[in-house]
Structure formats: C-alpha cells, structure tokens
C-alpha cells in the first residue's frame with residue numbers, strides 16, 4: 351500500500367462518482383448504469399482548499415454553484431459551509447465525521463432539464479473563535495464532470511415534447527470552457 355492520503359483518495363473517489371451518479375439515475379427512472387459511459391474518462395478536478403485563520407467577518411467564498419455534474423466535498427470539523435435552501439435562506443452544512451457533502455452542479459441541472467437544481471453554497475466564518483481568531487479551515491473539493499466529449503442534452507423522461515427542452519445540447523467540454531472563460 352503506502353501513498354499519500356490524496357493518492358489513496360484518488361482510488362476511492364472516482365468509484366464514489368459512479369455510485370452517486372448511479373443513484374441519481376435510479377432516482378430519475380433511468381437504468382442504474384445510464385451515466386457510466388459518460389464518466390469513464392474521468393475528466394474531473396481535485397481542489398485542495400485552505401482558508402487561513404481570520405479575526406474579522408469575511409466571506410471566504412461568495413455564494414455560487416459549481417459548474418460540473420456533482421462535487422464531492424470533504425470538509426474538516428471547523429464548519430462554515432452553508433447551502434441555500436429552496437426558500438432562499440442559507441443553512442449550515444454542519445460537518446459530520448465520516449460523511450461527505452454532495453453538491454449538484456449547473457451542468458447536472460442543465461442535463462436534467464432543471465429537474466435537479468444546482469446547489470448554491472458559500473463558506474462563511476465558523477460560529478466560534480479560538481481566542482481572537484476564527485480557526486483555519488481545510489477542505490477538499492472533487493469536481494466531477496461528464497467526459498468532455500459527452501453530448502449533454504435533456505435526459506430521457508425530463509420532457510414530453512421537444513419544446514420542453516430548456517437548453518440546447520452542448521458537449522460537456524464546451525460547456526465547461528464557456529463557464530471557466532467567463533470566470534477567469
């Protein structure tokens with residue numbers, strides 16, 4: 351065995367990506383392997399985040415949704431992650447040991463013809479201080495995407511007529527490049 355924690359996670363996380371997408375497929379009335387052929391390249395991104403200790407009110411991360419299909423988020427015990435509820439209020443995604451947070455991304459919303467809404471989320475300072483400062487926070491975000499070559503259009507069962515498709519089809523790669531270009 352051996353290897354760093356990230357290398358070990360690297361073996362586990364892609365399997366988790368398949369499992370979560372399989373559950374989503376079943377939830378949408380699709381075959382449990384429906385998404386497999388769209389995931390096998392592994393066009394995913396790992397981001398290691400460090401939020402330094404702060405002594406004043408700062409928003410470390412403005413509210414947004416991620417761009418891809420799902421994000422598998424590993425957070426430490428510090429807290430501060432919030433997700434927006436359907437009514438518009440932000441609620442704490444309180445860290446629970448041994449669990450990960452799954453956020454839906456904008457491309458999954460598009461793929462599902464808005465049946466699944468992307469998760470608007472933000473990171474704020476935690477509710478407690480250690481002495482004069484709010485402690486540092488570490489998290490790992492694994493951004494999952496369909497294969498860049500996959501053509502993303504409204505999934506079967508999410509529309510009755512062609513006119514009910516809310517978005518034109520686009521390849522995953524083109525979509526993500528568009529979003530990233532608009533950001534940077």
Ligand SMILES: O=C(O)CCC(=O)C(=O)O
Nearest residue numbers: 399416425431473489491
């Ligand atoms: O640090 C977190 O918990 C969230 C990070 C995040 O949402 C992102 O990097 O897109």
Ligand SMILES: [Fe+2]
Nearest residue numbers: 414415416471
């Ligand atoms: Fe995010």
